[in-house]
Amino acid sequence: MAVITMREALNQALREEMLRDQNVFLMGEEVAEYQGAYKVTKGLLEALGPKRVIDTPITELGFAGLGVGAAMVGLRPIIEFMTFNFSILATDQIINSAAKMLYMSGGQFKIPIVFRGPGGSAFQVSSQHSQAMESWFAYFPGLKVVMPSTPADAKGLLKTSIRDDDPVIFIEQERMYGNKGDVPEDPEFTIPLGLADVKREGTDATIVARSLMVPVALKAAEQLEKQGISCEVIDPRTIRPLDIDTIVESVKKTNRVVVAEESHPFCGVAAEISMEIMERAFDYLDAPVKRVSGVDVPMPYAKNLEALAIPDVDQLVAAVREVSYI
Amino acid sequence: MQCAHFCGCRAPVLHVLTNVAYNQRPKTQQQTVSSALVHTALKRQESNRRPVRKQMSKQTAPSEMSTGPGEKSRTGVIDQNPLKAVSQQLKTVKQEQKHRVDDVDEKTLIELYRQMLLVRRFEEKAAEAYSMGKIGGFCHLYIGQEAVAIGAISAIRTDDYVLTSYREHGHAIAKGISPDAVMAELFGKSGGCSHGKGGSMHMFDRNLNFLGGHAIVGGQIPLATGVAFASKYKGTDQVTLCFFGEAAVNQGAFHESLNMAQLWKLPCIYICENNQYGMGTSLDRAMSFQNIAEKACAYEIASEFVDGMDVLAVREATAQAVERARKDHLPTLLEVRTYRFMGHSMSDPGSYRTRAEIEKHQERDPVKLFFSTLKEKGIIDDAALAEVEKSVREEVEHALRFAEESPSPGPEELYTDVYSNPIVPGNRAPNK
Numbered sequence: 001m002a003v004i005t006m007r008e009a010l011n012q013a014l015r016e017e018m019l020r021d022q023n024v025f026l027m028g029e030e031v032a033e034y035q036g037a038y039k040v041t042k043g044l045l046e047a048l049g050p051k052r053v054i055d056t057p058i059t060e061l062g063f064a065g066l067g068v069g070a071a072m073v074g075l076r077p078i079i080e081f082m083t084f085n086f087s088i089l090a091t092d093q094i095i096n097s098a099a100k101m102l103y104m105s106g107g108q109f110k111i112p113i114v115f116r117g118p119g120g121s122a123f124q125v126s127s128q129h130s131q132a133m134e135s136w137f138a139y140f141p142g143l144k145v146v147m148p149s150t151p152a153d154a155k156g157l158l159k160t161s162i163r164d165d166d167p168v169i170f171i172e173q174e175r176m177y178g179n180k181g182d183v184p185e186d187p188e189f190t191i192p193l194g195l196a197d198v199k200r201e202g203t204d205a206t207i208v209a210r211s212l213m214v215p216v217a218l219k220a221a222e223q224l225e226k227q228g229i230s231c232e233v234i235d236p237r238t239i240r241p242l243d244i245d246t247i248v249e250s251v252k253k254t255n256r257v258v259v260a261e262e263s264h265p266f267c268g269v270a271a272e273i274s275m276e277i278m279e280r281a282f283d284y285l286d287a288p289v290k291r292v293s294g295v296d297v298p299m300p301y302a303k304n305l306e307a308l309a310i311p312d313v314d315q316l317v318a319a320v321r322e323v324s325y326i
Numbered sequence: 327m328q329c330a331h332f333c334g335c336r337a338p339v340l341h342v343l344t345n346v347a348y349n350q351r352p353k354t355q356q357q358t359v360s361s362a363l364v365h366t367a368l369k370r371q372e373s374n375r376r377p378v379r380k381q382m383s384k385q386t387a388p389s390e391m392s393t394g395p396g397e398k399s400r401t402g403v404i405d406q407n408p409l410k411a412v413s414q415q416l417k418t419v420k421q422e423q424k425h426r427v428d429d430v431d432e433k434t435l436i437e438l439y440r441q442m443l444l445v446r447r448f449e450e451k452a453a454e455a456y457s458m459g460k461i462g463g464f465c466h467l468y469i470g471q472e473a474v475a476i477g478a479i480s481a482i483r484t485d486d487y488v489l490t491s492y493r494e495h496g497h498a499i500a501k502g503i504s505p506d507a508v509m510a511e512l513f514g515k516s517g518g519c520s521h522g523k524g525g526s527m528h529m530f531d532r533n534l535n536f537l538g539g540h541a542i543v544g545g546q547i548p549l550a551t552g553v554a555f556a557s558k559y560k561g562t563d564q565v566t567l568c569f570f571g572e573a574a575v576n577q578g579a580f581h582e583s584l585n586m587a588q589l590w591k592l593p594c595i596y597i598c599e600n601n602q603y604g605m606g607t608s609l610d611r612a613m614s615f616q617n618i619a620e621k622a623c624a625y626e627i628a629s630e631f632v633d634g635m636d637v638l639a640v641r642e643a644t645a646q647a648v649e650r651a652r653k654d655h656l657p658t659l660l661e662v663r664t665y666r667f668m669g670h671s672m673s674d675p676g677s678y679r680t681r682a683e684i685e686k687h688q689e690r691d692p693v694k695l696f697f698s699t700l701k702e703k704g705i706i707d708d709a710a711l712a713e714v715e716k717s718v719r720e721e722v723e724h725a726l727r728f729a730e731e732s733p734s735p736g737p738e739e740l741y742t743d744v745y746s747n748p749i750v751p752g753n754r755a756p757n758k
Contacts, residue, residue: 025559051559056586057582057585057586057589059582059585059586061548061578061579061582062548062551062578062579062582062583062585062586063548063582063586064548065545065547065548065549065551065552065579065583066548066549066551066552066555066583066586067552068548068549068552069489069537069548069549069550069551069552069553069554069555069556070552070553070555070556070559071552072537072549072552072553072556073487073537073553073556073557074556074560075556075559075560077552092542092545092579093545093548093549096540096541096542096545097540097545097549101538102743102744102745102746103523103743103744104520104523104524104528104530104538105520105523105524105528105530105532105538105743106518106519106520106521106522106523106524106530106743107521107742107743108520108530108531108532109530109532109537109538110746111746112746141744142744142745144745144749164747165746165747166745166746166747192749192753193749194749194750194751194752194753195751195752195753196752238751241749241750241751242751243751243752244751244752245751245752246752
């Protein structure tokens with residue numbers, strides 16, 4: 001174990017998997033000579049060479065589609081979006097090609113590809129550079145969607161995603177690249193997809209949180225502990241497939257649940273999780289499921305407004321108190 | 327060195343205006359070298375003023391090809407010309423085809439003809455089955471364009487790759503998928519080449535390196551670019567043919583792909599089947615600068631304008647492009663001028679063009695044209711034709727029977743092939 005940042009953990013995962021399999025290549029804007037816009041790909045060009053670490057023009061639809069085509073004939077591309085905001089330009093190739101190729105070819109063409117990059121809110125970059133895209137991609141069968149919240153999860157899940165034979169959308173939270181944590185050094189360390197992690201055990205209420213909201217939920221749980229409420233914090237880690245069983249198990253124990261997310265509430269992942277809880281654990285609920293989401297507006301620039309747009313510890317504390325009828 | 331279009335870019339020269347299709351080039355290309363250079367220089371000066379370009383075309387283009395303001399349709403090569411010019415072109419095409427016949431062995435010639443006729447009869451049968459309700463959804467027929475897929479695919483190896491759009495039955499058959507499997511796919515049966523899950527627009531055959539019909543206009547262009555990237559990455563000498571209609575040229579995917587292909591020197595041959603209509607919108611109403619081959623100059627990609635009614639012209643142009651791709655990993659853009667004789671799909675009312683326009687193009691029917699060339703050269707006679715016709719009809723009838731008898735996919739197939747590596751959520755066993 002070593003304490004490293006999420007950025008370094010992701011870099012390790014990329015390096016290890018590219019050394020492990022010659023068919024893996026990394027392509028994206030500024031990934032090579034610039035060393036990555038967020039330095040996630042730092043040193044990879046030097047270590048692996050220009051054949052495998054490739055700078056692209058700013059042409060997201062083009063290189064996303066190129067990756068899918070390469071995956072059709074046996075390569076395992078990692079396509080980096082400088083941020084997931086730019087993946088919007090590439091959604092035709094992600095959704096119409098990557099997600100559906102195996103099905104519409106009657107099982108003949110699998111697409112082992114990872115689309116990765118930072119997503120969610122960033123620091124004061126306003127509406128077009130600060131948005132959570134997971135519910136878009138999680139909607140489509142054929143895609144897997146992964147959102148790590150710790151450096152160890154980031155490494156283990158990225159390695160698994162690269163080895164997976166299906167298209168994986170791997171969303172790294174832009175604000176979390178510098179977060180530190182213990183990360184195993186074993187090059188065979190992987191974490192299965194579709195497996196939630198209980199980040200904190202508790203008995204009185206469950207908080208389901210992903211990505212940026214996990215540390216917020218853990219802080220809220222600390223405060224609530226002092227107020228006599230024991231919270232269980234569950235991080236699904238993989239949005240699709242969703243490990244709903246682990247969530248339902250927790251709800252059956254605590255009977256109260258808050259689902260936290262930084263994304264917009266309407267048609268968001270929390271809405272889906274809430275519905276699944278209702279379908280599977282309605283009789284166990286002592287209070288309606290409560291959502292805490294980012295506000296339903298484009299992200300503003302002004303620092304004070306931006307802070308108001310993203311859920312914080314106080315909101316989560318209040319939400320847990322609400323479902324606890326306190 | 328000047329490119330074939332004399333535009334001043336550094337794209338390599340393929341044929342320097344030797345192709346018969348030169349006669350069909352948009353008027354700006356039909357110039358002597360010197361006038362073309364003058365034209366290019368002036369065009370640069372006036373590049374931001376489109377009306378000037380039009381005016382210049384009038385000054386430099388041969389009068390026979392010019393399109394006066396009073397003319398009704400400016401969409402088709404033939405349509406731009408009086409009938410006299412049509413017969414003139416027909417004569418030229420036949421002469422060129424006869425010349426090319428000498429370079430191809432008889433067996434191949436007859437096989438090319440058989441394939442063209444097979445696709446023609448297959449599509450006619452598909453139309454019949456569609457109107458009887460046996461084929462659902464969209465069904466885009468290839469009638470009129472047979473020379474393109476068959477000519478081009480005849481110039482590659484079996485291990486080369488083909489990707490195309492939703493108008494793909496002809497390409498699938500040309501790449502070697504049996505008419506049985508193509509028809510069964512149209513019928514949505516498990517014996518189809520995509521096991522009934524893709525339909526008319528999504529045919530695949532992994533063993534034949536037929537990488538699909540893709541139904542978002544232009545969507546296959548980045549994919550084909552990626553397939554070519556993989557060939558280069560893996561160090562094979564396989565090439566990729568990417569077919570698309572001219573309407574796809576207006577999509578960003580086309581331009582993004584051509585840029586990457588030349589930037590990274592990828593062995594991809596982009597074959598634009600210019601049938602002059604994007605659904606019901608004529609090229610004239612959709613494209614500001616209609617010389618598609620010349621657009622390659624923007625990326626310094628070699629390009630050529632090819633007569634898509636001449637199967638041997640398509641074969642020859644493709645063969646040259648394939649050689650460059652295989653040897654030097656270089657892309658090529660071919661603009662192949664063709665025409666579809668049927669509607670965009672089976673549900674097309676055809677209100678956007680006249681019967682007369684279609685009939686004019688049918689005078690250059692690629693199947694009939696090739697037959698008459700082969701007959702004149704003494705390669706095939708009426709008796710041999712009858713034999714080919716008979717065997718093709720039998721093959722199509724067999725395909726129909728196969729499709730009808732093939733079982734529908736079982737209900738359990740609904741849930742298969744969504745993921746290659748399906749994951750049971752909550753399973754703590756490590757992924758494979």
